[in-house]
Amino acid sequence: MGLSFLEAERALARFKNRGWRLGVDRMEEFCRRLGLEAFLSGAERPLVIHVAGTNGKGSTVRLIQSILTAHGLKTGASYSPFVETVRERSQVDGELISEEEFARITELLLAAGEGMEETDFGGPTEFEMKTAMGFLHWRDAAVDAIVVETGLGGRLDATNVVVPDVSVITSIGLDHTEYLGSRLQDIAFEKAGIIKSGAPCVMGRLEADAAGVIRDACGDRGCSLFEFGTNFGWLANGSEFDVRTAEMKYRGLTCGLEGRIQHENAAVAIMACEAAEICLDPALVSEALASARLPGRMERVIYEDREVLLDGAHNAEAAVYLAESLRDEERDICWICGFMQGHDAAAFLEPISRLGGRLILTWAFGDRGQDPHDVLKTVPMGFSDVAVQEKPSRALAAAGDHHGLIVVTGSFYLVGRLSQDAGLSPRA
16 A cells, blocks of 8 residues: 555655755756656657746746646646645646645655665755656646746756756846855856756846846857847736737736736746747736736735735845835735745845834744744834744734734745644635
């Protein structure tokens, strides 16, 4: 008798302590042992769009997947980290991998991984396991296309075993600097590692120094480059927005993902599909964008008859986007924030402090999170009240008497934990 879903989930969770390993050699060997060569680079290879970026890559993956699915392509996609269930890590046409399939594939992963433990490669990490699960799931589902989100950086990320038809760089900011470097140019160099010879690249809005690195990489590798603001862009159109590319103009669009930054992500997604030579129908594009949903990205849910906004923003750049999205909010805000180690909590809090409101600090995720008492010492001026609650559930309960909007942010891990533990339900 095989593993149950819960047994499989716990088995993969045991690999969390292995952390990150930058490099693709072990992942290549792992995929070889799983028999994935034909799917990744051979006769069974689907259309591949590979997406990297400091912010916006998960939303962009969702929008690309939605557009491709609307145009009749059976499309797999990966999302990292997950918010509500680990099954979010691998999807086909927006449908999560089933519990049975998750358990079946986990057994294959564990067997192949065990065979590598005593080799020079060593056993795979949790992220490598879950990335390979997506590949196996999509291969067995006979998908037409896959949209793959990088985990960390790009050049040495485990997902960089794919051969893309289009590479996408959504944004570049200072995040994970301990792994990727302390300058935008360094981070851009790592993310440019997903750009492959001859495959077009779509670039979102980047700072000049970072954009120069991407342009150089495309020039060196003979890739066409489509730049936001030059080759494509978006314009406000009342409560809607328009997207223009060299080929088309898409009018009167709305996006199921909230926030003005999603208009930019939608433009990047449309351009990526055009670069993949998909003949797009504007009506289908409009329907695809309007129907797109993704947990933990400006997601409004209900907690005891109160509206709660869940957003996994976790760096200063994302905090700016979050603050801009809420600047017209007429209600007072109660912020519940928790941060993972390695993230600059003070830099994150500064943009949202300009909107004022209450701030409740809590743990994001066990001992991998920052101590909220330490964060308390770095909180900028602007909040009307600041408090610490050790447990996220108590932080949410403490915010329950707030009559305005409750915003949970600072970490996808905090968003996911509260979403699961408190049973938060999507707003009708």
